[in-house]
Every structure is written in C-alpha cells, then in structure tokens.
Amino acid sequence: xxxxxxxxxxxxxxxxxxxxxxxxxxxxxxxxxxxxxxxxxxxxxxxxxxxxxxxxxxxxxxxxxxxxxxxxxxxxxxxxxxxxxxxxxxxxxxxxxxxxxxxxxxxxxxxxx
Amino acid sequence: xxxxxxxxxxxxxxxxxxxxxxxxxxxxxxxxxxxxxxxxxxxxxxxxxxxxxxxxxxxxxxxxxxxxxxxxxxxxxxxxxxxxxxxxxxxxxxxxxxxxxxxxxxxxxxxx
Numbered sequence: 064x065x066x067x068x069x070x071x072x073x074x075x076x077x078x079x080x081x082x083x084x085x086x087x088x089x090x091x092x093x094x095x096x097x098x099x100x101x102x103x104x105x106x107x108x109x110x111x112x113x114x115x116x117x118x119x120x121x122x123x124x125x126x127x128x129x130x131x132x133x134x135x136x137x138x139x140x141x142x143x144x145x146x147x148x149x150x151x152x153x154x155x156x157x158x159x160x161x162x163x164x165x166x167x168x169x170x171x172x173x174x175x176x
Numbered sequence: 177x178x179x180x181x182x183x184x185x186x187x188x189x190x191x192x193x194x195x196x197x198x199x200x201x202x203x204x205x206x207x208x209x210x211x212x213x214x215x216x217x218x219x220x221x222x223x224x225x226x227x228x229x230x231x232x233x234x235x236x237x238x239x240x241x242x243x244x245x246x247x248x249x250x251x252x253x254x255x256x257x258x259x260x261x262x263x264x265x266x267x268x269x270x271x272x273x274x275x276x277x278x279x280x281x282x283x284x285x286x287x288x
Contacts, residue, residue, distance in 0.1 A: 067219070094274065103185075103280075103281075104280055104281070105265050105267075105278030105279050105280050105281050106220065106265075106278045107278070108275065108276070108277075111274070111275070113274075118274065119273075119275060154219050154220075156219070161274075163208050163210065163225070163269045163271060163274075163276065164210065164222050164225065165220075165222075165276065166222075167212075167219030167220050167221070168219050169217070169218055169219050170218075170219050
C-alpha cells in the first residue's frame with residue numbers, strides 16, 4: 064500500500080514570498096491533516112479535512128495560511144506571505160473515517176530566509 | 177535506561193537495556209492515546225495505542241502504561257536496539273472530536 068506522498072521535500076524561500084505544499088493521502092482515507100512541526104517540538108495541527116470539508120482550522124493563521132482539498136483527495140497548503148517564524152517541517156497525515164491512527168507523509172522542510 | 181514518572185526531552189541508553197519514556201497529557205477527557213516514533217527526515221510512525229478503559233497494552237518489545245489518575249502515559253521498550261533511536265511522541269485524542277494533540281517528544285539515543 065502506498066503511503067502519504069508530499070512534495071516538495073525541501074523548500075527555501077525569502078520572507079514575504081509565497082509557497083505551496085502538496086499532499087496525496089492514502090487511497091480511501093477520508094480524513095486529511097496538515098501539521099506544522101517546529102524543530103524540537105511535536106506536530107501542531109493546522110487544519111483537518113473530512114473529505115472536502117474543513118473540520119477544524121482553529122490553529123490555522125488565516126491571514127497568511129490557506130488550504131484546500133477541492134475533490135476530497137489531494138490537498139494543498141499555501142503560505143503567503145511567508146515569515147521567518149514559518150520555518151518548520153509541514154507534515155500531512157491521513158486516516159480512515161472515524162479512525163484515530165494517522166499515517167504521516169515524510170514532510171516538507173521549509174526554510175524562510 | 178529509565179526515566180520513571182518525569183518527562184525528559186532526551187534519554188540515552190545502552191543497547192540491550194530497557195527504556196522507559198514518559199508523557200504527561202493535559203485533557204482528562206481524552207479517551208485514546210498513541211505513541212509515535214519519528215526518525216530523522218521522516219514523518220511520525222505509529223507504534224502502539226491504548227484506550228482510556230485500559231491500563232496496559234503490550235506489543236512486540238513495547239508496552240504502554242496509562243495512569244488516568246495523574247494523566248500520565250509511558251512507553252517501555254524492551255532490549256533497546258540501535259534502530260530504536262528516534263524521537264518518540266505521545267498523542268492524546270478526543271475520539272468524538274477526531275482531534276489529536278501531540279506532546280513535545282523525547283529523543284532516545286541508543287549507544288552500542
């Protein structure tokens with residue numbers, strides 16, 4: 064079974080630029096999560112989708128972050144404009160509907176200079 | 177190679193020793209807990225889970241203990257191997273909300 068795919072794996076941008084990350088969850092997983100993981104910390108939930116609807120985006124900095132999952136499969140997370148403190152690994156995870164175990168992708172390491 | 181009770185950000189053990197990694201969770205309503213292992217450059221990977229109606233659950237070389245009275249979770253790894261070196265996170269979940277919250281993690285280093 065293929066795992067959660069993310070791209071790119073690494074991205075370096077300057078502050079005030081924009082960036083987008085892509086995630087392809089495990090086939091059949093209705094729930095998709097985006098996490099931000101700052102170095103030395105645990106993942107922090109940014110947004111959770113159930114199919115193409117948002118379940119929880121309370122921790123998403125909506126002035127600069129946006130995410131969509133238009134067809135209920137792939138998802139993109141965008142940051143515009145980026146700040147220095149956005150440097151982190153952005154993890155995508157998916158799970159079967161109603162199940163707690165999450166399957167994570169390898170993450171995208173973002174460096175903002 | 178033990179850190180009973182107290183959460184430590186790092187733990188160093190000798191190969192073959194047993195390891196105990198601790199986690200304090202915050203929400204007494206959490207009803208499901210998972211331990212994840214995260215190796216360098218990878219996403220977290222499921223190790224073992226436990227529901228709040230249980231005190232102990234065993235897997236292959238790993239055991240999770242849950243003490244709801246003090247909101248404490250521990251992960252025991254038997255006969256620790258170099259391949260166990262990683263960061264370990266506990267995650268507490270409110271099943272009805274479908275939401276998991278991760279702890280800060282413990283970096284386990286296994287010395288050969």
